[in-house]
Amino acid sequence: MTARTEKRSSRVDEGIGESAPRPDGIAKLKGEFEYAQDQWVEGMLWGATTRSPHPHARVLSIDVAPALAIGGVHAVLTADDVPGRASFGLEHSDQPVLAGERVNFWGEPVAVVAAEDDATARRAAAAVVVEYERLEPLTDPEDADSQGEVFRRVRIRRGDQSASGSVVIEGFYEVGMQDQAPLGTEAGLAVPDGHGGVDLYATSQFVHADHEQVVASLGLRPDQVRAHPAGIGGAFGAREDVNLHIHLCLLALHTGQPVKMVYHRSESFTGHVHRHPARMWYRHEADEEGNLVRVRAKISIDGGAYASTTAAVLANACYFAVGPYNCESVSVDGVGTRTNNPPCGAMRGFGAVQACFAHEAQMDRLADVLGMDPLELRRKNALESGDPMPTTGQVIETPLPTVEVIDSLAAMPIPEESERAGLPGGSGLTTEEHHVVRGIGYAMGIKNLGFSEGFDDFAQARVLLTPGGAIVETAAIEVGQGLVTVLAQIARSAMGVSRAEVRHVDTSRIDSAGSTSASRQTQMSGGATLQASSRLRARILEHFAGDDLNDDGVWRDGELVVPMSRVTDEKWEETVTFRHPPTSPPDDDGQGVVHADFALAAHRAVVDVDPELGLVTVVRVDTAQDVGKALNPQSVIGQIEGGIMQGVGLAVMEELILEDGVIRNPNFTDYLLPTILDAPDVEALLIEQEGSWGPFGAKGVGEPPTISSTAAVVAAIRDATGRALTRVPVRPQDIAL
Amino acid sequence: MMVSFTLNGSPATGRVERPVSLLDFLRDELEVTGSKSACEQGECGSCSVILDGVVVCSCLVMAADVEGSSVTTVEGLESEETLNAVQRAMHETGAVQCGFCTPGIVVAATDLFSHNPSPTTVEIKEALAGNICRCTGYGAIIRAFETLAEESA
Ligand code: FES
Ligand code: FES
Numbered sequence: 001m002t003a004r005t006e007k008r009s010s011r012v013d014e015g016i017g018e019s020a021p022r023p024d025g026i027a028k029l030k031g032e033f034e035y036a037q038d039q040w041v042e043g044m045l046w047g048a049t050t051r052s053p054h055p056h057a058r059v060l061s062i063d064v065a066p067a068l069a070i071g072g073v074h075a076v077l078t079a080d081d082v083p084g085r086a087s088f089g090l091e092h093s094d095q096p097v098l099a100g101e102r103v104n105f106w107g108e109p110v111a112v113v114a115a116e117d118d119a120t121a122r123r124a125a126a127a128v129v130v131e132y133e134r135l136e137p138l139t140d141p142e143d144a145d146s147q148g149e150v151f152r153r154v155r156i157r158r159g160d161q162s163a164s165g166s167v168v169i170e171g172f173y174e175v176g177m178q179d180q181a182p183l184g185t186e187a188g189l190a191v192p193d194g195h196g197g198v199d200l201y202a203t204s205q206f207v208h209a210d211h212e213q214v215v216a217s218l219g220l221r222p223d224q225v226r227a228h229p230a231g232i233g234g235a236f237g238a239r240e241d242v243n244l245h246i247h248l249c250l251l252a253l254h255t256g257q258p259v260k261m262v263y264h265r266s267e268s269f270t271g272h273v274h275r276h277p278a279r280m281w282y283r284h285e286a287d288e289e290g291n292l293v294r295v296r297a298k299i300s301i302d303g304g305a306y307a308s309t310t311a312a313v314l315a316n317a318c319y320f321a322v323g324p325y326n327c328e329s330v331s332v333d334g335v336g337t338r339t340n341n342p343p344c345g346a347m348r349g350f351g352a353v354q355a356c357f358a359h360e361a362q363m364d365r366l367a368d369v370l371g372m373d374p375l376e377l378r379r380k381n382a383l384e385s386g387d388p389m390p391t392t393g394q395v396i397e398t399p400l401p402t403v404e405v406i407d408s409l410a411a412m413p414i415p416e417e418s419e420r421a422g423l424p425g426g427s428g429l430t431t432e433e434h435h436v437v438r439g440i441g442y443a444m445g446i447k448n449l450g451f452s453e454g455f456d457d458f459a460q461a462r463v464l465l466t467p468g469g470a471i472v473e474t475a476a477i478e479v480g481q482g483l484v485t486v487l488a489q490i491a492r493s494a495m496g497v498s499r500a501e502v503r504h505v506d507t508s509r510i511d512s513a514g515s516t517s518a519s520r521q522t523q524m525s526g527g528a529t530l531q532a533s534s535r536l537r538a539r540i541l542e543h544f545a546g547d548d549l550n551d552d553g554v555w556r557d558g559e560l561v562v563p564m565s566r567v568t569d570e571k572w573e574e575t576v577t578f579r580h581p582p583t584s585p586p587d588d589d590g591q592g593v594v595h596a597d598f599a600l601a602a603h604r605a606v607v608d609v610d611p612e613l614g615l616v617t618v619v620r621v622d623t624a625q626d627v628g629k630a631l632n633p634q635s636v637i638g639q640i641e642g643g644i645m646q647g648v649g650l651a652v653m654e655e656l657i658l659e660d661g662v663i664r665n666p667n668f669t670d671y672l673l674p675t676i677l678d679a680p681d682v683e684a685l686l687i688e689q690e691g692s693w694g695p696f697g698a699k700g701v702g703e704p705p706t707i708s709s710t711a712a713v714v715a716a717i718r719d720a721t722g723r724a725l726t727r728v729p730v731r732p733q734d735i736a737l
Numbered sequence: 738m739m740v741s742f743t744l745n746g747s748p749a750t751g752r753v754e755r756p757v758s759l760l761d762f763l764r765d766e767l768e769v770t771g772s773k774s775a776c777e778q779g780e781c782g783s784c785s786v787i788l789d790g791v792v793v794c795s796c797l798v799m800a801a802d803v804e805g806s807s808v809t810t811v812e813g814l815e816s817e818e819t820l821n822a823v824q825r826a827m828h829e830t831g832a833v834q835c836g837f838c839t840p841g842i843v844v845a846a847t848d849l850f851s852h853n854p855s856p857t858t859v860e861i862k863e864a865l866a867g868n869i870c871r872c873t874g875y876g877a878i879i880r881a882f883e884t885l886a887e888e889s890a
Contacts, residue, residue: 031771
């Protein structure tokens with residue numbers, strides 16, 4: 001069959017490189033998008049959690065009778081009711097599903113209840129009587145280190161350990177505990193399947209990891225549990241670990257009824273892991289020209305009560321301890337401590353944020369002593385493609401346009417001092433204009449993309465061609481970053497069809513996509529989608545002996561030979577498991593091909609400070625970022641602006657305040673988050689240098705904006721005030737005292 | 738007790754058996770879930786609704802107190818098929834990521850533009866100062882409403 005239709009170009013609308021709008025945007029704008037919080041099924045019960053009021057205590061007894069006596073309560077479960085593995089954890093299962101003998105952090109779950117409504121469930125959770133014997137909490141990471149309470153030690157030795165430079169800078173730096181504070185709290189629904197199994201629909205970044213942990217603790221077969229992606233209000237690392245998942249499944253199977261649970265904000269602050277607080281000692285040595293000769297660092301991060309991902313966060317802090325700079329003599333010693341503080345784990349930037357704050361302060365001080373421009377010093381030492389990583393010695397094989405990033409940022413115009421965004425302190429109007437001092441600061445940071453250290457990192461995706469267009473099936477989680485947009489763009493471009501849609505499927509219907517973390521899904525699930533689409537297109541063309549495929553069907557020599565309706569008479573699907581280039585664990589000196597890819601960004605912050613009152617306005621943050629290839633420029637800019645805002649938050653306001661292991665500000669009144677009035681103007685340059693193994697050369701873009709923006713803002717405040725400012729967040733008293 | 742009020746232009750009635758916020762009442766009793774709960778204490782604006790012509794945090798209003806009032810949530814801002822100008826502007830500039838803040842921002846911005854069709858950037862920021870967005874860094878939100886303000890100027 002032939003047709004006279006003019007052959008369309010293979011380029012499709014809303015393919016890669018275009019700012020295609022979000023497919024779920026309209027539903028979200030109309031309030032119709034279903035979040036985990038919004039789920040509702042007939043006959044559903046509500047769950048709630050009894051939590052420890054102590055950071056460290058022995059559990060002497062638990063009396064559930066008063067809770068069970070409340071009308072409408074269906075179940076109260078404790079550690080004794082966990083049929084399978086008593087503990088869970090992403091890397092080590094060391095965290096009790098429900099604490100039985102001992103509680104190790106403030107807010108640790110001790111019992112869970114199911115009742116007919118939310119209020120009754122919470123009342124019952126409060127009615128559980130737990131008798132504790134309080135124990136002294138271990139809250140000082142240094143004490144923990146000396147007592148051997150550690151999750152991991154990292155040791156890196158590279159090059160001549162006796163090298164020395166004539167210019168020496170030493171410093172000590174601290175980073176406070178930041179919270180991801182995703183706007184949606186933890187929520188989920190578990191539905192028993194009537195045959196002893198359960199379907200779980202809960203907030204997550206990694207449903208296959210949830211699945212494995214639920215299966216283990218419930219003592220079920222893998223096929224009896226299905227973890228489904230559910231609508232999620234942000235993540236930023238807070239959704240990588242299990243929190244309410246096992247509890248919900250326990251309650252659902254125990255009661256035989258669907259159970260829903262939604263954390264309140266205060267619970268959310270104890271229910272998920274936080275960014276590790278860090279203490280870092282650094283010594284930089286350089287020659288008179290500013291070449292780094294030796295860098296030494298000691299990095300201590302506090303993992304809190306349970307392992308979570310502390311080992312990997314620590315490793316990252318150590319691997320990126322020097323920043324994107326060449327140095328032939330490096331030693332780094334890292335420790336991740338175990339204390340009775342709240343557990344810490346993944347947050348956007350994953351260890352690189354903490355190290356960046358320290359190494360960038362050091363670089364600025366070095367530039368100052370040498371009388372060099374701070375960007376010139378960075379440019380001189382720039383680590384680029386083909387260079388060995390200063391820490392691991394791994395030769396960087398993917399593009400790393402460090403000099404271009406620096407030069408692009410340097411060329412961006414600096415606003416006039418008269419351009420004020422408003423006075424520091426905002427509507428309080430306590431600051432007078434003539435007191436305001438402007439400051440400008442720079443920073444840059446580097447981080448790995450994807451999982452490292454020999455982890456078998458893969459993502460599966462399935463692409464189908466149907467009469468309605470291409471469908472991408474995946475268990476990769478959309479947390480708001482726009483994965484649903486970009487996977488559809490990739491499928492459109494690679495298949496040549498204008499309609500493509502992403503469908504989330506549960507753990508029984510597809511293999512893992514890995515976690516939505518480590519800036520990895522565009523590269524990993526995007527890579528799987530690209531390969532599956534390309535292979536499917538090639539198979540279809542071969543089958544029909546065509547040379548092009550578009551919405552009309554299969555073409556040969558400029559003529560339509562098989563219309564789409566006939567093409568899709570057959571079932572067309574292709575499943576691909578994508579792996580990035582292999583990595584290996586480090587040797588005893590921390591050396592090896594540990595990472596699969598890298599990305600970097602540089603930031604320039606402009607601040608206005610009232611030095612007497614200690615008030616800061618971040619006027620603007622400009623950035624140049626290594627993105628490989630921007631598959632959706634609007635989404636990339638969205639990641640950059642959002643990431644910068646979180647970096648600004650860590651620089652000037654965000655911190656969980658701990659007192660003897662107890663979080664003093666677990667709410668949005670006392671944990672300050674940037675509002676629209678705190679938002680700096682942002683200008684972003686996307687530096688595209690293709691050659692990475694990501695689809696079309698794309699790199700992950702989510703984390704670099706958060707890594708060096710904090711350091712740049714603090715550098716700018718130092719510039720304005722002359723204060724050393726070795727700790728973030730910078731508080732008014734750090735400036736004004 | 739029963740509470741009767743006007744919800745998105747239609748009569749609504751629900752049972753209030755205990756002290757409950759308008760937000761929980763809307764979401765759990767009436768199953769109108771567009772308004773979101775993120776802080777339960779008036780800090781984030783994701784629960785914003787228009788109560789008798791004024792934008793309020795529905796987590797801070799008691800359900801029993803809306804008897805006889807008129808409440809508009811995100812679901813009541815436009816007809817089923819179309820987006821209003823605020824929603825369209827946000828869609829086009831990429832002002833939605835996870836979307837959890839979005840219903841509250843749509844409500845607050847729709848109220849702003851209904852009183853002031855071409856607000857300045859400062860007025861836009863002031864109107865949205867009570868709405869926390871953790872994803873976007875606010876850039877795309879500001880651009881959406883600056884563009885809309887220019888269009889209506
Ligand atoms: S939930 Fe009402 S203001 Fe946050
Ligand atoms: S889009 Fe996620 S909180 Fe605003």
